[in-house]
Amino acid sequence: MTDTPTTTAPAAAAWEAPLAGGPLDATVDVPGSKSLTNRLLVLAALADGPGVLHGALRSRDTDLMIGALRALGTQVEEGDVPSTLHVTPGPLHGGTNIDTGLAGTVMRFLPSVAALADGPVRFDGDPEARVRPMGPVLAALNALDIPIAGDDGGAVPTHLPFTVGGRGHVRGGSVDVDASGSSQFVSGLLLAAARFDQGLTLRHVGTTLPSLPHIEMTVDTLRSVGVTVDDSRDGIWRVFPGPVHAGEFRVEPDLSNAAPFLAAAVIAGGTVRVPGWPDKTTQPGALVPDLLTRMGGAASLDGDVLSVTGTGAIHGIDVDLRAAGELAPTFAALAALADSPTRLRGIAHLRGHETDRLAALAREITRLGGQCEETRDGLVITPRPLHGDVFRTYADHRMATSAALLGLRVAGLRVEDVDTTAKTLPGFTGMWLRMLAGSRTPE
Numbered sequence: 001m002t003d004t005p006t007t008t009a010p011a012a013a014a015w016e017a018p019l020a021g022g023p024l025d026a027t028v029d030v031p032g033s034k035s036l037t038n039r040l041l042v043l044a045a046l047a048d049g050p051g052v053l054h055g056a057l058r059s060r061d062t063d064l065m066i067g068a069l070r071a072l073g074t075q076v077e078e079g080d081v082p083s084t085l086h087v088t089p090g091p092l093h094g095g096t097n098i099d100t101g102l103a104g105t106v107m108r109f110l111p112s113v114a115a116l117a118d119g120p121v122r123f124d125g126d127p128e129a130r131v132r133p134m135g136p137v138l139a140a141l142n143a144l145d146i147p148i149a150g151d152d153g154g155a156v157p158t159h160l161p162f163t164v165g166g167r168g169h170v171r172g173g174s175v176d177v178d179a180s181g182s183s184q185f186v187s188g189l190l191l192a193a194a195r196f197d198q199g200l201t202l203r204h205v206g207t208t209l210p211s212l213p214h215i216e217m218t219v220d221t222l223r224s225v226g227v228t229v230d231d232s233r234d235g236i237w238r239v240f241p242g243p244v245h246a247g248e249f250r251v252e253p254d255l256s257n258a259a260p261f262l263a264a265a266v267i268a269g270g271t272v273r274v275p276g277w278p279d280k281t282t283q284p285g286a287l288v289p290d291l292l293t294r295m296g297g298a299a300s301l302d303g304d305v306l307s308v309t310g311t312g313a314i315h316g317i318d319v320d321l322r323a324a325g326e327l328a329p330t331f332a333a334l335a336a337l338a339d340s341p342t343r344l345r346g347i348a349h350l351r352g353h354e355t356d357r358l359a360a361l362a363r364e365i366t367r368l369g370g371q372c373e374e375t376r377d378g379l380v381i382t383p384r385p386l387h388g389d390v391f392r393t394y395a396d397h398r399m400a401t402s403a404a405l406l407g408l409r410v411a412g413l414r415v416e417d418v419d420t421t422a423k424t425l426p427g428f429t430g431m432w433l434r435m436l437a438g439s440r441t442p443e
Contacts, residue, residue, distance in 0.1 A: 014390050014414035015429060017407020018436055023270030024311075026433060026438035030258040030274055032057040032251035032252065033283060034424045038065045038105040039221045040249050042113060042191050044087035045074040047225065049246035053085040056251050060423045061103040068106055071096045072117060089246075094119020094166040094176065102126045102395060102423065107160060108137055108184040112192035115146040117166030124161035125393075128395045133352050134159050136185040140175045140202075172196030172241065180206030181352050187218040193239035194227045204235040210349040213323050215334060217282035224249070228410060252278050255285025257425045258306075259330045260401040261435055262288060266297040266310035267408045272435065276307035284324030291319065291327070295334055314338040316383070322346030322395055325353075328379070329402035332361045335381040336370045337409055348377040354423075355394035363389050364399070368410060388412020397423040404432055 037057045042065070044051040056062065066076045066085070094117040100107035110427030114121035123131075135158035138148045142156045147165030148155030167196035172193065177183040186202060193284060209215075215309040219229050219237070219305040226245035253276040265272040278286075279301070289299035289306060294317050297310045316338040321328050325347040350357040358374050365372035367389050372384040391403035393416050400421045407413040421428035 007101070014416050016405050017410075017413045017415050018433065019411055020264070020268035020408040020436060022268070024265050024268050024272055024435065024438060025270050026435040027260045027273040027275065027374060028252040028258070028435055030261070031059070031425065033254040034061050035105070035217060035254075035283065036221065036251050037062050037189065038109065039187070040251065041065050041076070041085070041087065042109050043221065043244055044246065045069045045089055046192060046195055047087075047089050047244045047246040050088045051246040052079070052248045053087065054248065054250045055267065056083050056085050057254060057424070058082045059426050060101060061105060063363060064099060064101045064103045064106050066254070068098045068100070068110055072113065072121070072245060081104040092117040092166070094227045095123050096121055099159065100125035101130055102129045104132065104182065104184050104353075107132065107134060107312060108188040109191055111137055111141055111164050112170070112189050114164040114166050114169045115141055115144075115194055116168065116192065118168045120163050120165050122161065122163045126395070128354065128359070132159065132162045133181050134162070136177045136179060136181070137188050138162060140177050140189055143175050144170055144172065144196075146170060151248070170196040172200045174199035174201040174203070176203045176205045178206035178392060179204050180208050180210070181349055183209065183211035183214045186215050190218050190222065190229070190237055190239055194222070194242050194244055196241060199239050199241040199324070201236065201316040203240045208322070209235065210322050210325055210346070211284060213282050213286075214286045220282050235426045252276070252281060252283065254282065254424065255283045255288060256324075256326050259285060259288045259327055260405055261431070262292060262306070262308040263330050263334055263405055264310045264312055264408060264435065265432065266292055266295060266334060267312065267405060269310050269312040271307055271309040273305050273307045275305045277301060277304050279304070284326060287324050287327065291317070291331060294319070295338065296332070316340035316342040316381075318343045318345070320346040321378075325350050325402050326398065328403065329357060329361060329398040331400040332365065332372070332379060332381060333405040336365050336368075336372065336386065336406060338383050339436065341380065341382045343378065343380050345375075345378040347379075355399070357399070359398065360392070360394050360399055361402070367391070368406065368413070386410045388414070390416055391420070392416045393420050395420050397421045397425065401425070401428065
């Protein structure tokens with residue numbers, strides 16, 4: 001379990017979350033998916049030639065991935081716009097340090113890449129990152145004969161910092177992994193597996209497997225670069241050895257980052273539109289339209305433009321978010337403003353995210369006068385009248401966006417460290433204010 005920080009930024013440093021002035025009428029262009037951008041960056045670095053990403057997200061998490069790949073010997077250069085990235089693979093070299101920041105994709109995707117380097121690669125990150133679990137990935141690499149050392153030189157570490165003893169190649173073979181804590185443990189091994197001598201057969205041995213769409217995204221992305229993957233058996237993935245083909249790729253908008261903007265229409269009334277919505281995707285955010293409809297909105301897709309319209313009426317739901325836990329903060333905010341209780345289930349793994357999100361949401365909603373209780377695998381939220389206060393974010397971008405949603409109705413709500421949203425959505429406050437500037441005056 002991840003400890004929830006208790007420090008609070010000075011109130012003067014907090015962002016005053018704006019109230020909705022009336023029903024919304026706005027179109028919001030959402031940047032590219034962080035999950036797809038960082039998967040494609042890793043594969044481009046392992047490819048058999050230069051590649052190009054169009055529409056890539058530029059945020060702290062993706063820039064940390066770019067910096068890490070450059071440190072390992074990959075050239076990454078901007079094109080005519082920052083969201084176009086030209087990637088030229090090079091020999092992977094060790095003797096370097098990787099700053100993971102608080103990016104789970106960096107700390108969990110790159111150890112298997114570092115194992116292919118020609119020397120040791122040390123990983124470390126933000127203080128909050130040092131409590132995020134890493135054990136399953138590191139234990140799996142160690143089982144594949146890759147030396148893994150903590151700073152104390154003892155047993156295989158389970159958290160940052162650690163050093164991967166790159167040997168220039170990985171034998172591969174078979175390995176068991178308990179991915180109950182994060183689907184990233186699976187994706188982090190699969191992404192580099194085609195470059196292992198024998199490929200990799202990975203078996204999940206845990207009792208639950210959260211965020212399965214993210215693993216499906218990894219498999220789909222691997223296949224898009226010519227890698228053969230057999231996922232015909234539940235909980236078992238076989239990646240065959242072979243080349244990773246270079247190419248040009250376009251990154252979809254980040255549907256989970258779109259969720260707070262679309263949810264704003266349900267809270268404030270009116271309509272919010274997001275262009276570029278894919279008709280088929282492996283992103284967990286694909287669940288957003290249905291969930292918002294269940295809570296009182298109306299969603300429609302016209303071409304590639306998703307519109308959500310609300311009246312201000314919000315209904316509680318009982319939903320299993322195992323496949324899309326990253327949406328929990330958005331729907332917890334909606335639930336706190338609803339007309340009946342909500343139960344969010346299947347999200348125990350959120351205790352190991354950027355912060356312990358279950359404890360953080362329960363604490364902060366309660367601070368505002370709400371009733372939010374932790375269960376074994378989720379939250380039960382019973383609506384109560386809310387009042388303004390400082391909403392702490394614990395360096396977690398999704399805590400900040402959930403606070404902005406609450407602020408649409410709660411006067412005097414101040415968001416601590418709102419700039420933490422730069423992790424995946426730089427310029428969030430400007431986007432939020434522009435959305436609200438499209439508010440219509442109620443008749």
